[in-house]
Amino acid sequence: MKKNKFIKNLSFAIFAQIISLLSSFCVQFFAPKVLSVEEYAYWQLFLFYVSYINISRIGIIDGIYLKLGGKSREELDCSLLKTKWMIFSILQIIIALIMSVIANNVIIDPNRKIVLLACGICMVLINVNNFFGFLFQAINETNIYSISEIIYNLLWFIAVGIICFLRVGSYKLIICMYVLGQVCAFFYLAYKARFIFSSRITGFKQTIIDMLDDAKCGLPLLVSMYASMLVTGSARLVVDKRWGIEAFGYFSFSMSLTTFLLKFISQVSMVLFPAIRRVEKNTQKVIFENFNIVLAILLPAALIFFSPMKFIVTKWLPQYETSMRYLGILIPICVFDGKMQLLYSTYLKVLRKEKKLLYINGLSVLISFGLSVIGAYIFQNLEFIAWGLLLAIMVRSFVAEISLLSLLKIKTNILVTFSEIFIMIVFAYLSTVLISKDILLIYSVMYIGYLFLNHKSIALLVKKMKHTKGK
Structure with a gap:
């Protein structure tokens, strides 16, 4: 790999993480100043639960990442990847709907119910974003994934600024901004992956067989x-x-x-x-x-x-x-x-x-x-x-x-x-x-x-x- 490419990717990764650290700093040190201990705890509970929603990708993205690691964009089968993305997205929507229905009918605590319903929305957004993110990482275009992280982390700044300036002591606003950040990151990643969307769809049967191998x-x-x-x-x-x-x-x-x-x-x-x-x-x-x-x-x-x-x-x-x-x-x-x-x-x-x-x-x-x-x-x-x-x-x-x-x-x-x-x-x-x-x-x-x-x-x-x- 060319040295300049590595330095460029590393620079973007470091810059993305500086933004992430600053946003996390704001959330950790300014949000608790306004939020009550209980409100802050529910925000942490949301982050805790949302960190586990990637389990619904059942190894498909991870398999693609391992298989394509080290390849270039020109070596990709874009038709196959487009079809995989469509099937994968539908799968995430189905799983998220099932989880949301169960949470709405089983959970009694209204705050925990809100947290789980928000996690259902994030399940679709984050996993779809990760499909592109892992793909760009595998083909050594990690700067694109880093920029997507910058986009959704910047909205945390806005969320914390709002609750501090307006003294809004609610974790729900931070969750809404978190979701909005993921939506913005999706549009950016989808735009960067337009070379995949411009391809034709391949056969579903063979694609599903290939996805099962990805999962394995x-x-x-x-x-x-x-x-x-x-x-x-x-x-x-x-x-x-x-x-x-x-x-x-x-x-x-x-x-x-x-x-x-x-x-x-x-x-x-x-x-x-x-x-x-x-x-x-x-x-x-x-x-x-x-x-x-x-x-x-x-x-x-x-x-x-x-x-x-x-x-x-x-x-x-x-x-x-x-x-x-x-x-x-x-x-x-x-x-x-x-x-x-x-x-x-x-x-x-x-x-x-x-x-x-x-x-x-x-x-x-x-x-x-x-x-x-x-x-x-x-x-x-x-x-x-x-x-x-x-x-x-x-x-x-x-x-x-x-x-x-x-x-x-x-x-x-x-x-x-x-x-x-x-x-x-x-x-x-x-x-x-x-x-x-x-x-x-x-x-x-x-x-x-x-x-x-x-x-x-x-x-x-x-x-x-x-x-x-x-x-």
Whole structure:
């Protein structure tokens, strides 16, 4: 792949994520200032539910993504893709209607009913948009998908601005703007995909057979993705079931603060997949080995900002001071989940080890759900659930790393791996027993010690990078 193409895609992805981070920042720090804890909790419940609606794509999009990954636009069978899009869209409408009818007749709580009905609308819009989005990612035109994300994220700015300026304390307005953003993104993606719509429709029978093969190919990837989401999702479900909507809101607020960095990382990983898939096997190995060390150095540094963030959030949103008790335990998730999203999941998909990815995520779900149930119904302690969630994600990252090192035949750097785990656990513990300024001081000293302990690995990495640049 041409270097300029990669830089262009990465630049768009980074810009899109900056917009996303800014909109998320507004939602997380300004909306709670106007919304009550309960209203904010229902907004978080909507985001939580809507994150799972992609399950209705049953692996079809994922299979197309895996099959077409690395190809160019000229190599596409546009007639087949147009027919697939039509059948897929009809399928999503049918599933959304069934879900909406069930929600309307079964759910008693009017707010939960509104949330689920909105999710039904989003099911159609988001999955149809993802059909195009995944297609453009696969053919290495990720800048188009990034622009579509910019479009719908910008409307969050407007929504938050309205509720803050007019003091409208309702989550329903933000949901409406979220839906409107998806509609606008659809029109943009459909316009960019007009080269597909200009083609003729092919035979339905053969298309359905091909889509079933897409589903067979993509379902393990989809299930593994949802297993990954269920690691955190199962904990939030247990919190909602055991303590109700307000406790869910407090816990979700802590979780949302950990996602800022992870959102940026997910965009970079989107660009990496087609890029890494196009390079030679030996180059893939070198990239993994170097990138693994880079992430082990950079990601733990992000925790230095925990204390300033905790101080600012507590002053700005004192009603969420309870959430800060869990944030210190959950923030190391950024390190382990960041490596998982950016590097390990990407490489397992490139190497077509979707089933291994599924097994790793499945193991983490079992750990997370099991410890969440124990924490909720035996110890009746939310902090225990937070610790269980951190442990589950830590185990997932470790197992994925060891698996990939074995697949790529790379020697395990035991010192880097275990020293990283050690400082993350110590940080999480310190956050529960010390005040912010002491945490900042002690962790800064620990991080410097961590760098010194791994100075040989860092020096070797710098040497390799200089050698590569020299070529």
